[in-house]
Amino acid sequence: MSSTTTAARDAVGKALGFRQDQGTGTWWGRCPRCNADGACVGSIGLACECGALPLDEAVDLFASTEIKPWAKPPTLPGSAEPALLPVDALPPVLRDMATTVQAVTQAPMDAAVAAVLGAVSVSVVGQALVEIDPRRGWRKPIHTYVGIEMPSGTGKSPLITMVGRPIVRWEAQRAQAERDTRRWADESVRLCTERLALARKAAARAEAGSALDDLEAASDALAKAEAAPRGDFQLLVQDATEEELVRILAANHGRAVCIDPEATILEVAAGRYGNGDARLAALTHGWDGESMRVNRVSRARVDIPAANLALLLGIQPGILRAMVNAETMKQRGVLARFLWVSPSFDWDALRTGPDVPALDTAAVDRYGKAIATLLDIPGQQARVLRMSPEAQQGVTRLEELRKAGMRPGGSFASIQPWAGKLPDHGARIAALLTIVHRADQGEDPFADPIPGWAMGAAIRIVEAVASHVVKVIGDAGGDPVEREARYVLERAQTLPEGKRTLRDLLRACDGRKTIKTMDDLNLVVDALVELGCIQVLNSPSTGGRPPSPSFELHPDIRDRSSNGGPRRATSVPSVSVSPVPEPTPDLSDLFEEMDADAA
C-alpha cells in the first residue's frame, strides 16, 4: 500500500473515531451511515453491510485533512490594538523626559507620554482657560484628567512617581514656607481676637467716642489675620472623600490635584469605601472649572466659584473594568472626561540589569524646571489662551473627526460620551503642549496664541488616545458577536497541536456564560471562518456519534503567541495542574491590622 493510501485510510479511521487493528492496520467501528457495528476502513475504502465507499470519496466526506489555501489574510475580530501615542509629537522638554522615564522604569512609552502630559496639566490647574472657538464663546480650562490603565508590576507606580516628583517637591516647599509664618499668623489672630473683645466692651460701655470705630477696625484686623496663610497649604490630594476634596478646593482658591498610581480618589468617589453611594460632583465640576455649592447639614455652606481639579492616575484593569460597568460612573460622564491610555506590555522587550539605560539627569532637570515655572505662576487670574488661525483650523478638523467617528459604525460609535468632547480634549492638549514648551524656553506661557504646531501635535495625540479609549471603555458596548469571536480565537490559540477539535475548543471555553453548547460555539466559529481566521477540516458524520471536527488556525494567527514567538509543536505546559483542587487561600488575618490599631 502506498504511503498516500495509508495516510488517507488512517485519516478516515481517526476522523470516524474507529479503533485500529494493529496487525492489519484496518480500522473498525460504527458505520456513520447506518450506525451498525462492524464497519471497517481499509485500503479500499469504507465497507459496511449498508454498502461500500471508495477511499477517496470517504476521505472527501469524512477526513478532509487538506487545508484549503487561505484566501486572504485573516481579519481579527474586535477592536484593533490601540495606536501608539506619538512621542515625537511632544515638545523636546516632554519628549526627553518621557524617553528617559520610560527607559529607566521600562514602562510602556504610551504610559510615559500620558504621564508627562498629565503632570503638565496638574501644574497649571486653574491657571487659565483655552478658547476653543471665540465665535461661540467656547472656553474650557486647560487642565484635564489622565488615566493610565496598567496592572501591577509593569512600571506604573515608579513612572507616575518620577513625573510627579517636581510637583510633590514644590508643594512641600510651599507648605514649609507657609508653616514658618504660621506662628505669627496664629499669634496675630489671637491678638486681634483679644483686641476685638476689648473694643466690644468699650463700645458697650460707650467709654470712648471712637469706640465704635475701634470696634470696626478690630473686626477688620481679625478678618485679615484669619485670611492670611496659616501653613495649611495643600494642592495634592490622594484618597480624599468628596467632603475633604471640597474643603481643599475651597481653601486653595478652587484648585486641587491628584497624582496617584492607584486611583484611590476614583474608588472613593465611586462609593467603594462609604455606603455605596457615588459622590461625583467634584469630579464632574472640577474638569470643567464650574462653580460648586455644597450644603451640609452640620456645617456652613461652601461656595467655590470655580472648582478646578486635575488628575494624573494609574489604575488597575479590574478596578477600571468595575467602574466602566458601573452605571453611575458612565451616566455622569466621569470616565468620558479622561484621556485614557491602556498600553500593551511586551515582556520580551523588557531590558534588565546593565541593559537598562541610565537616567538622563539633564532631561529630568530641564523638565523639573519647566514644571516649577508653571507652578510658580502667581494668582488665579482669568487668563485666556486663544487659538492662532492655524490652530483654529485644527479645531475644525477635530470637529470633523468627531462627526465622522460618531456616525453609526464609525470608529467612535462605542465611545460617544468621550468622543463628544473630542475638540475639548484636543484643545486642552494643544494648550498644555504650548505652555510647557514656552516655560522651557523662558517665554511667557500665555502671551501668544496657541500655534499651529501645537494643535497639529494635539490632533495626533488625541487620535491615538481615542483608540485606547475604545479599548478601555468602548468594548463594554462593542459588538457582542465580535466580542465572542475575539474570546474564542484567544482560546483557540491556547490549544496545543493535536488537540484542536471543536470539542476541545468548547472545553477551553468552559466558564464562558455565553458559550455553553456546541451550537453556541458553532455560531462563533462560523464568524471566525468568515473572517478567515480558521478553517474547519472535518465534516460531521451523518449518523451515530459524530467525530468532532478539527480546525486549523490561519498561519498568521497560529504562529503568534503571547510572547511573540512561534509555538513549538512539542511544547508541553511546564505547570501541571493537580487534579485535586488547591486549598482555599487563608485570609484569617484579614482583620488583624484593623483590630490591632483599634486596640
Added chain:
Amino acid sequence: MRHDNDPPRRAVTDAGRLILRKVIVRIGEVSPPGLGHWSPAWDLVHEPGDAFLDALKLWEQEDSPGTRQALQRAAEAFVGAWRDAARRWELEECPRMAEEVST
C-alpha cells in the same frame, strides 16, 4: 499625597480601605504580571469579586462576627479565583515558561 506628619485617620471607611488593600495585596501575590491582559481571567473572577464587594459593604454597615466571617470567606474565594485564573493562564498562555523548563 499624604505627608508623614499627617495624623492617622481611623473611621469605618478607613477600615474598609484597609481590608480592600489587604485583599488586593494577596491577589497580587497569587497573580503574575500580565494576567490582567488575559480576558478569560476577568470572566473567572467577576462573580467572586462582586460577592466580595457585597460582603465588604455589609460588613462596613455592621461589624459583627457573622459579617466578618462572610467577608473573610468572600475574600478567600476572590483571591482563590485569581489564583485559579493564574494557574489556567500559566498552563495555557505561557509557552515561554514551557520552553525554559522543557529544554
